[in-house]
Amino acid sequence: MSGEARVSVVPPSKSYAPRSPRAKRVPLSPFVPLLVWLLSSLVAALIVIVGVRDLRRQSDEAASLRAQVLSEALAARVRATSLEDRHQVLERAARRSGAELLLVNQDGAIAVDSSLSPPNTGEIVALLVRGRGETVTELGRVRFQATPLGEPLAHLTLLSFVSAPETPAAIPSLVNSVTFLTLVLVGLAVVVGYSLARDVIEDVRFVRERVSEMAEHRTEPSGRLVPVRSVDQVGALTHSFNQLVQRFAAAERAYREDLRTADVHDRDRSAFLAALSHELRTPLNAVRGFTDLLLSEVEGPLSTEARENLEVVRQSSDHLLALINDILDLSAMESGELSLTVSEIDLWEVARGVVAEARGAAMNRPLVVQLTGGPAKVHADERRVRQILGNLVSNAVKFTREGSVIVSVQETTSGASVSVTDTGPGIARDMQAAIFEEFQQAGDVHARRAGTGLGLAIARRLARMHGGRVELESELGKGSRFTVHLPSVAEEPIPTSSRHSQEHAAASTRGRP
Structure with a gap:
């Protein structure tokens, strides 16, 4: 029936929890050296970048200072030199210092040229205006200094150009030194890191093997x-x-x-x-x-x-x-101590006898007790099967004031089943599991019928002893259906005393750490 709750009472079986997907793991052995190498490379690159920047700055400062000293020293000497000797003095100074020298007028005209390729007049005027700084000549990137000669030659200015290369000479040496040192340190770090990682892996593997032994029940529980x-x-x-x-x-x-x-x-x-x-x-x-x-x-x-x-x-x-x-x-x-006497029986005949007795109990009420289905052979204890069906049918008759109680016998692929369907008050969802416990009845305490509440508990245990089960479908206010499934061949009886003791102990230890 639609909207009904279904409770299946089956023998306990081993359950398997679904395995959670295993996360992909990164091996620790190659990961640690790789991480050390990466960090060391980053540190070395940072050292090189900072070192090159500082070397370039120092090179520019040294070139500026050299241009200033050279320009001021030569200006004083040129001022004291005759006009005929000025060219010779500047040529000798340019050759010794490796610099370019120009003696120019205020309008940019060149008086003495000791350069590889002199700039044009406009460029010279711009350099005179700036006084010092950076420019580009045949030497490449240079730092220049403009120094007036002073009285009585105030109209003349000495321009000195000193090379300031983009890549100072010390940079390759710095790179080589840092690279060598980095390789040495990285090699040592890799060796140490690999050794530590291997020790950690061995310890973790040892612990994992011990835990696996516990999980595989090769140790105490x-x-x-x-x-x-x-x-x-x-x-x-x-x-x-x-x-x-x-x-x-x-x-x-x-x-x-x-x-x-x-x-x-x-x-x-x-x-x-x-x-x-x-x-x-x-x-x-x-x-x-x-x-x-x-x-x-x-x-x-x-x-x-x-x-x-x-x-x-x-x-x-x-x-x-x-x-x-x-x-x-x-x-x-x-x-x-309860044993079964198993033989081939016809559930239809057993159910017919139970229904006949139930009809006598319901004779004075507007209640119809009906048997449907057909013959169904199983191997079971006839007396205990009659007890199971008797408990279910008597409960249905007892709790159904009017309407019908229908007992249906059917063959299944694994054996046979007997269902008892009534039009009684039904069983609340929160009570459907409890009614199979000993001394339990559904409904309000004052509305319960005579009885100890053992009928369903005994029926379930007897069904389990046959290797079967009892299922319940019920909806409050619409009736109930109890179905007994029995296998065609009785299985080995399932002990009930040990299971009951374990359930009792589990309940008593609930909440214990």
Whole structure:
């Protein structure tokens, strides 16, 4: 039916969590030397750039100072030299200093030329206006200085041009030195980095192998302490992991102790319930026997009122006997003493007998109990299958005041199934899992029918013992459908006592670290 909630009760099976995608890892061994080489190269390049800039600046400053000193010294000497000797003095000075020299007038005319290729008049006037600075001549990039000769030759000015190359002579030496030093340092850093990386990798691999052994269940369930082989970050990580292992070991010990205690309590409870049920059955059988004797009117005829009262006693004793039998069955299942007698049975025949009994219980109500489907063969314990169907059908009849209860038998690919569909009040979603627990019923406490709440719990356990399962589909206000799936060949009975003890222990340790 549409919009219905579905709860499947199946035997516990091993579940596998989906594996998360593994992130791509960068190998540490080549990564560390590569990183060291990259950083060293960047540092070396930075040193070269800064060094070249400083060398160029110092070269320009030295060329400017040299041009100034040369110009001022020659100006004083030219001032004291005769007109005929000035050209010889400037030529000798230019040859010795490697500079270019010009003696010019204020209008740019050249009086003495000791240059490789003199500039034109306009350029000379511009240089005189600037006084000092940078320009380009046949020497290339140069620094120049303009120095007037002074009285009595104030109309003459000496221009000196000193080479200031773009690439100072010291730059190649600097580059070679830095390159050599960088290669040496990078080589040492790579060797040291590779050694450290290899040690770290070995430590990490060692820790990973120990953890893998724990994950593959080759050690104790709580794990085993990992030896700390270093005092670095890997050692700190190993120490923290060992603390976690110790915590797991303590939690496991507490869990096992709680599990042992739960097993003891379960056995004591089962023994108590079995003993109590046997003790209750003895006087109850006497009550039922004497009630049957009175109803048979051996001692004389009964009045109508007396017969009705005895019928009430008989029905109550039958109900109490059914409750005692449920408790005994539950106790036997929890202790693992309940066994199955498996043979080939027809679910249709079993269901027909259960439906016939249910029709008698629903005779005085506007309730139709119907059987549909056809023959379906399975290997199972007929008595226990009848008990499963009886619990489901009796619950449906008990909780459905009017409408219908339909029992359907069908063959499936793996065996057969029996569904019990009613038009009762339905079961709330938050109660659908709880009703399969012992001593649980759906609905408000004051609205519950007579019973212990063991019927569905026993039905589920019996179905599991056959290798089957019980499913529930229900919607509040629209009814419920219980479906029992049984395999064609009964599997090995699944123990119920150990599972119940584990669930009890898990509940008692919930919230424990």
